[in-house]
Amino acid sequence: MSGKLTVVGLGPGSPEQMTPEALAAVADAGDFFGYFPYIDRLDLRPDQRRHASDNREELARARAAIEMAAKGGKVCVVSGGDPGVFAMAAAVCEAIDEGPAEWRDIDFSVVPGVTAMLAVAAKAGAPLGHDFCAISLSNNLKPWDLIEKRLIAAAEAGFVMAFYNPVSKARPHQLGDAFALLRRHLPGEVPVIFGRAAGRPDEAIRIVPLSQAESGMADMATCVIVGTAETKLIERDGRRPLVYSPRYFKGAGA
């Protein structure tokens, strides 16, 4: 008898940014798998069980959750933000793909959420208002030269970029290397936004030109948005400037 497996996006952190659909999925499940800080956010009943694990255990976590659902459990895998953006939905799909055939019969669904780049962009203005891309700077699962290739392609083609997993203890230098590379392909005045804990009490949003962007301005919970040559700043008295990428394209010198 097969159970139910739901991968749920809890949103950027504030309960006010979690959807009713996500809340209902949490209320409906008995067992919860996820990275410690996301599991800690859940307000569970005494009959609901937590199975927290470290953030480099995604595939093992996915398999454990699927096994429990295959035995009839009502299981929830939680991610911050949206589970489909550099998070658990892909890990669960990978595990199902590689696992026994009966895992494909599980009642499997994904509940979307507000992903970090959208929450950070909202706090800054509208930096993602034009074509944009999202890149994970983690080279645990892909080679660094591929990341460099994508950074250059995005810069040359005029995509705004959002970086996920910008730094970690195991990867201290990637973000600095990315900024150095981008400085060779984009003007120094392009705005860079460092956004952390958007919408939470400890929110920190910082805007600097690419020429001054440094990896020390981010930690593993920061989402970094790099504009294009078209991205503009609106200065305001006594407040942070607004950053936006116009919907139109004028081109260099227009």
Place this chain on the structure above:
Amino acid sequence: MSGKLTVVGLGPGSPEQMTPEALAAVADAGDFFGYFPYIDRLDLRPDQRRHASDNREELARARAAIEMAAKGGKVCVVSGGDPGVFAMAAAVCEAIDEGPAEWRDIDFSVVPGVTAMLAVAAKAGAPLGHDFCAISLSNNLKPWDLIEKRLIAAAEAGFVMAFYNPVSKARPHQLGDAFALLRRHLPGEVPVIFGRAAGRPDEAIRIVPLSQAESGMADMATCVIVGTAETKLIERDGRRPLVYSPRYFKGAGA
């Protein structure tokens, strides 16, 4: 005396996917500006006023909303999905940037939402699980050759792509042209997802290989996701296959 202007993302359509923060912003405002179908979604009190307009009136709508807020009004501009992704947040920023200096003093904020590509991706599995980009196929505000350049850059660099504004009455051929171009740069078996009304009663999700993708499979409310050579299908008995882009990169022939 300056009022308040909030640009709010209503989510993909189901009330279950609208955040409490968006709901509170709607409850707090007196006047609502937006495209007809988004204004129609609002459940307003008798003291709240609707100012609906057509979908090619973004800048005029933004200016009217800002003018009312500048006179002291509590004004809400609504978008479907997330207002920062090809929607009203950038139009409002453009209008503030070009408008009188006092418009910069308005209490302005943006409330993020679940954008269409996240809702469609969740229904399909995890197609955005690897690096991805979002491209508007509308050439109202940017030249078509720039869009082609971005399609090629994204295909060559291995980004999954999400297309917004894929077709309209005024732009019937862009999506077909984009598929034809991508068939020269990507394998024919790359999965393409057409997602419409994700999470709503009239939801329609269709998955076809790039070789068979046609513009007639989309309308203006469809979000189209094009995978990469790495994107995989998990076939399931009696149900739609799952589509996912693995977190790892193996490369051609791996």
